[in-house]
Amino acid sequence: MSQQRWGDIRKEELTDISQIHLDENLSPEQKMCSFLEQVGNPYCFLCGETPVQICFTENGPELGELLQAYFLRLKQS
Incomplete structure (x- = not known):
């Protein structure tokens, strides 16, 4: 999924995170x-x-770590 090219992605297939x-x-x-x-x-x-x-x-933080930090920030808001 992370290797998909932006031009290959159809907007109508994307999920609205809101x-x-x-x-x-x-x-x-x-x-x-x-x-x-x-x-x-x-x-x-x-x-x-x-x-x-x-x-x-390539050597950055893992997605799980980033999502966890995101959810913690939401909880603190």
Whole structure:
């Protein structure tokens, strides 16, 4: 999924992350699984009408670490 070229991705097939709902009663691991199940491709998605593609460096942090940090920030807001 992370190797998909942007030109090969159809906007109508992307998930709008504003429509994703997470159960606050789930553990962090279950929330990550739920998010991944709902988003489909975590590297290419919509944020409203805006298509987003995420790329990571080879030696950068793992996606799980980034998602965990993201969810922790949301919880603190």
